[in-house]
Amino acid sequence: MPSLVVSRRRLLVTGLVAPAAWSLAGCLGDDWSDLADVDLTLATGNPGGVFMRYGEALATVLARRLDGLSARTIATDASVENLRLVAEGGADLGFSLGDTASDASRGNGSFAEPLDVQALTRSYDSFVHLVVRADSRITAVKQLAGRRVGLGALSSGTRVTAERILGRNGLGLDDVSASGQSLQDDTAALEAGDLDAFFFVSGLPNEAVLDLSRRTTIRLVDLSESVDPMAETYGPEYVDGLVPASTYDLPDVVPTVSVKNYLVVSSGMSDDVAYAVCRVIFEAQDAIDRIAPGVPQPNLNAAIFTSPLDLHPGALRYFRERG
Template structure:
């Protein structure tokens, strides 16, 4: 073990005390508590967001938790207005919000919303009961009752337009994922069109209780949707659900965690650091967090990064275009 001279040890101790004092001073500007806007119970956003909030609260010793919301579109508004410190959103609604095209606030450019870290891709997938006879999108009958999730959610914003583009005629229904799953099982709905991280808790629960069909896009349908919507091709692995025997074709949008741009830089830095340096812990929250890694910051080309988040990425060798830092 190396022996230090008394003067050297004194200097080190003094430096450590000064550093501790600096950290304490920075921390004094932190909020006393925080909320994370998630989505409805039974969906991946709620599980991921609530688990992440609990992790950050424990890691940084700040009171915080997840809040049930209408999903990505509402979360953008909540964060912009300062009614939630953090939220979860999808790139489609985020682009609409910064351009003043949010359905919740037409004309208002939400410029107090900053990106923190990548979460996962949101696949758009369709589930029916096996005894419905619906095995493809073209099998969906005219006037089918389709549940699209909470009003103004990513699913409700984009999936109806996608199905209309594919010539599906339907009655639009909204609600939380757990409720819609129950309605499907009770015969009150014919189809549920999900946009959520996989595995979707409501679908996993459904397939334990009854036989379901998970409907994929055929190649022609896939090309039509990719040409007309801000999505990418995605494959749902067969291992995701016990119902699937092989990978299923789908489309997806990326999700990012967002923060109020006016939150203290040091606070957001520590939140980002804790999240990016503990992927195993994030995976224990939800396995979709396998892609909650810094390499995926490249999938945000819409929102400015919070300077606290950007500082962590740059310190760790990840480049961000200066134009994308608030």
């Protein structure tokens, strides 16, 4: 599994670092950025996805700003895998779609029992992409019946959301020829004509979809009719969203389903480390943007809205200080 390792002393060095032993983390000194030796592992997502771009930039900036801290990122299938990694101690932080995180907190869907995870912050919002070639006749979800469709990797949040959208439109997995490939594989398959459509849930822009749009003219299918049925069945994690035409050089703005995102951590993370990470996330956004230009970043005004996940006490302390 690819990884990126960064530290205050050694930036961008590849290697393996065990997740931090939070019970051993020292208290913050007079300088909030001075931490006892701490190694962080960030579970991100698919190459070409915003989770990975933002996660790698965040890991680099954390290592630059926090003395005594090193960080690495690991590529994953994203939400479902990330939540399990954090709960089981395989990662210290992980990115997740809000709908998948909600399932994890309650022991629903992909999770047989509730997972011990908390939110560090709500991050940016993601948007459901249902991508087809520009010359495709597919203009609605119901027209995916009998088609070859990428639903996202099996341990991804995209898979959770895509199956729910199919269901709210009267389709089951038996009604499509479903692919469980990665985002990169799905973009290549659509370009080659081996897929008729694929789903992906991402912040804007998604680099893999953007690269595809530069090689092959694409469209995004309007998903506005799926929003209300999704919200009625699964909850307020699903709201209306719009993908601007300029994002992928589309003919027009595309209505779709939007899903909030969380950065999740174990409840065992020390309050000092959670506080310090939150402070970097919100006070070093210019530095993050220089590494990953245009990547969507958390908004302080929305950061505390992580229901049904509880905010980690260290994060709550930071947000209270900021008022």
